[in-house]
C-alpha cells in the first residue's frame with residue numbers, strides 16, 4: 001500500500017491533448033479534476049494541456065474558461081491563475097491534416113518548455129465517429145512520440161453494438177496497443193464501486209458468504225431523476241439498455257460476481273472480470289421477453305412524457321427504462337438472480353446495490369419472522385455501506401427487531417476524489433485496472449445485442465411508467481414472480 005501511495009505522490013510529467021476542449025465534459029469534469037491533481041502536486045511544473053476544438057478560441061480564452069470551471073474551489077483563488085497558465089488552445093478540425101501539423105509543432109514546443117520528456121495523453125472527448133481519424137492522424141503526423149509514453153483515453157459510448165464497437169476498436173488499436181488504450185467507464189472510478197473488491201476480498205466475513213449458498217439475490221438500481229434533457233439525438237439511437245446496461249451495470253455485475261483474482265494486479269483482475277462477463281447466461285428470444293422489461297416515461301409529476309420531449313419522434317419506441325433478471329453461471333453465482341433496473345425520470349438519482357441473503361432455516365426462532373440480512377452498497381448519493389441484521393428488542397422476552405449497521409468507510413475525513421480525478425491519475429500512471437478492456441466491452445455488447453435483437457424481432461412489449469415513479473408495474477412483477485420485491489422502493 002505504501003508503495004502505491006509513494007508512486008501517486010510523485011510529480012508526473014505529461015502533455016495532455018484534449019480533443020473536444022470546449023465541450024461540456026471538458027469543462028464540467030476534466031478541468032476540475034486536473035486541478036485536483038495540480039493541488040496535490042501530482043501535476044506541478046512539468047505539464048501542459050492543449051485544448052483543441054473547432055471554435056476559434058485563444059489561449060487566453062481557454063484559460064478564462066478553465067478558471068471558471070474551477071471557480072467553486074477555494075484553492076482556485078491562490079492557485080487558479082498559475083494552473084490555467086499551463087493551458088493552450090488550438091482551433092482544429094479533426095478531419096484536416098494541416099491542423100495536425102500545427103498541433104505537432106505546438107506539442108513539441110510545450111514539451112520542451114515544460115520538460116515533459118515525450119509523455120503524451122490524448123483525451124478524445126468528442127463524438128466517437130472522429131476517434132479513428134484522430135488516431136490515424138496522431139500517428140501519421142508524428143504527434144505520437146518515440147521518447148515517452150503515448151496513451152489514448154476515449155469516452156463512452158463505445159459503439160452501439162458489437163460490430164460498431166469492433167470497428168471503433170480496430171480503428172484505434174491499429175495505432176495504439178491495448179496497454180495504451182484507456183476506455184473510460186466513469187463508474188469504475190467511483191470510490192464505492194472500487195470498494196466492492198475491498199469489501200469482498202479483504203473481509204473474511206464477506207468472503208465466506210459471497211456465493212450462491214448464502215446469497216439469495218442481488219439487485220442493482222441506477223436511477224435518474226432527470227429526463228432526456230439535451231441528449232435527445234444521441235439517446236434516440238441508444239436507449240437505456242445501451243446507455244447504462246452495456247457498460248456501467250455489466251461492469252458492476254462483473255465486480256460483484258467474479259472469482260477472487262490471484263493478485264491485485266491489472267491482468268489478474270481483468271482475467272476474472274472477463275470470465276464473469278463470459279459466464280452471463282444467454283437467453284432465447286422468448287426468454288428475453290420473460291426476463292426483461294422495457295418501458296418509456298409518460299407525463300406525470302408535472303413533467304412531460306418522453307414522446308413530448310424536443311427532438312423525439314412522436315412514435316419513438318426507444319426505452320427510457322429497462323429492468324431485467326440476469327445470471328452469471330460461474331461456480332459461485334450460478335442460480336443467483338441478479339435483478340437490474342435503470343431509467344430516467346424515476347423518483348430520484350441513486351446508484352445502489354442490494355445483496356439479499358437467504359432466509360435461514362432454524363427452529364431456534366420463528367424463521368418467518370426473521371428479517372433477511374441485506375448488504376446495501378449505496379454508491380450515491382450517500383456513499384455508504386449498510387448491513388441489515390436482526391437484534392434483540394430491548395426489554396422482557398426475546399423478540400427480534402431489524403437493525404441497520406453502517407460501515408464507516410471514511411474515518412480520516414478525507415475528501416472523496418471525483419471519479420474523473422482518479423481515472424486521470426490512473427491513466428498518468430499507466431494503470432488500466434479501472435478502465436474497460438476490449439474483451440470486457442466485447443462480451444458486454446454480445447450480451448446486450450442478444451436482448452436488443454429479441455426486442456427488435458418483436459419479443460417483449462414497450463411498457464409505460466409515469467414520471468416520478470420507480471418504473472412500470474412489470475418491473476415489480478419481474479421480482480414478484482420469484483417471490484421477491486425490490487429492496488429499494490424509490491424513497
Ligand code: NAD
Pocket residue numbers: 019020021022023024025026052053054055092093094095124125126127128155156157
Ligand atoms: P460537447 O458537444 O459539449 O463537445 C464536443 C466537442 O467536440 C466540442 O469541443 C466541439 O467543438 C468538438 N468538435 C465537434 N466536432 C469537431 C470537429 N469536426 N473537429 C474538432 N472538434 C470538434 O460534448 P460533450 O458533452 O463534452 O461530450 C464529449 C464526449 O464525451 C461524447 O462522446 C460524449 O458521449 C462523452 N460523454 C460526455 C459526458 C458529459 O457529461 N458531458 C459524459 C459521458 C460521456
